[in-house]
Amino acid sequence: MAFLPINSSSLDLSISMPGFASSPPRPSAKELDMNRVPVVGEAAEEERAVAERTEEEEESCSINNGGGQPRKKLSLSKHQSRLLEDIFRHNHSLNPKQKEALAMALQLKPRQVEVWFQNRRARSKLKQTEMEYQYLRRWFGSLTEQNRRLRRELEELRAIKVALPAVDSSHGRQPPLPVSTITMCPQCKRVTAATITSSRAAATQTAIATTATPPKAVRSALKLQQPSQG
DNA sequence: ATCCTGCCACCGGTTACTTCA
DNA sequence: TTTGAAGTAACCGGTGGCAGG
Numbered sequence: 488m489a490f491l492p493i494n495s496s497s498l499d500l501s502i503s504m505p506g507f508a509s510s511p512p513r514p515s516a517k518e519l520d521m522n523r524v525p526v527v528g529e530a531a532e533e534e535r536a537v538a539e540r541t542e543e544e545e546e547s548c549s550i551n552n553g554g555g556q557p558r559k560k561l562s563l564s565k566h567q568s569r570l571l572e573d574i575f576r577h578n579h580s581l582n583p584k585q586k587e588a589l590a591m592a593l594q595l596k597p598r599q600v601e602v603w604f605q606n607r608r609a610r611s612k613l614k615q616t617e618m619e620y621q622y623l624r625r626w627f628g629s630l631t632e633q634n635r636r637l638r639r640e641l642e643e644l645r646a647i648k649v650a651l652p653a654v655d656s657s658h659g660r661q662p663p664l665p666v667s668t669i670t671m672c673p674q675c676k677r678v679t680a681a682t683i684t685s686s687r688a689a690a691t692q693t694a695i696a697t698t699a700t701p702p703k704a705v706r707s708a709l710k711l712q713q714p715s716q717g
Numbered sequence: 718a719t720c721c722t723g724c725c726a727c728c729g730g731t732t733a734c735t736t737c738a
Numbered sequence: 739t740t741t742g743a744a745g746t747a748a749c750c751g752g753t754g755g756c757a758g759g
Contacts, residue, residue: 508729558734559734559747559748560734560735560746560748561734561747562735562736562746563746564735564748580726580727583725583726598748599747599748601726602747602748602749603746603747605727605728606746606748608728609730610745610746611731716724720759721758721759722757722758722759723756723757723759724756724758725754725755725756726753726754726755727752727753727755728751728752728753728754729750729751729752729753730749730750730751730752731748731749731750731751732747732748732749732750733746733747733748733749734745734746734747734748735744735746735747736743736744736745736746737742737743737744737745738741738743738744
């Protein structure tokens with residue numbers, strides 16, 4: 488469990504903070520909230536933008552005043568998003584103190600940080616689900632193909648068995664068979680054509696029957712891809 | 718020990734806004 | 739300039755865990 492390195496009074500992140508970093512990357516105009524007036528410059532502008540945004544939120548955003556007015560949607564700056572992402576990578580949820588500290592560092596409301604983490608967890612889960620779906624779809628496809636191949640093989644083996652009805656018990660001399668059909672009888676340890684047809688057919692039958700069950704490795708692989716909690 | 722209540726955090730689903738092709 | 743799709747911040751209602759009475 489990777490906890491954020493914070494204490495009760497500060498968020499000690501080794502990542503640059505908006506408004507605190509010496510030279511934070513300047514977000515492009517498109518990355519900033521379009522409700523704000525366009526700004527030019529470096530850190531001061533970012534700081535000013537955040538301050539203006541916060542002021543606007545105080546007045547208009549229902550997350551602050553409890554609704555009534557049409558909600559305005561805040562666009563987080565690239566800087567804020569990056570920091571949130573960095574923290575999310577280490578921790579998918581925050582305790583109240585961490586949330587408070589992070590909100591302070593980002594000049595956001597704790598509720599906004601909370602909502603961001605909720606939405607981020609949801610996106611993460613959705614992405615995971617989509618990955619699993621794609622994986623299972625591919626797996627299903629390969630199983631279908633395998634099943635088709637095995638059924639074809641079973642038909643061929645049955646055809647061979649029909650063509651060679653007397654071979655089964657004799658172990659006697661038989662006409663030469665195709666190399667691919669020769670195998671060892673598990674009981675008598677002798678190579679016979681009849682054994683091939685029966686044992687291979689049985690094996691094929693079993694393979695067909697068992698292709699519906701996901702192998703343990705697949706099940707655990709899907710489990711392993713779950714995002715680690717806490 | 719059990720039940721009830723209030724609080725809080727979280728989740729799934731949805732809405733509404735922003736951005737971009 | 740308009741428009742539809744995609745991304746996502748914010749909201750809503752429901753649920754479960756926990757503490758206190």
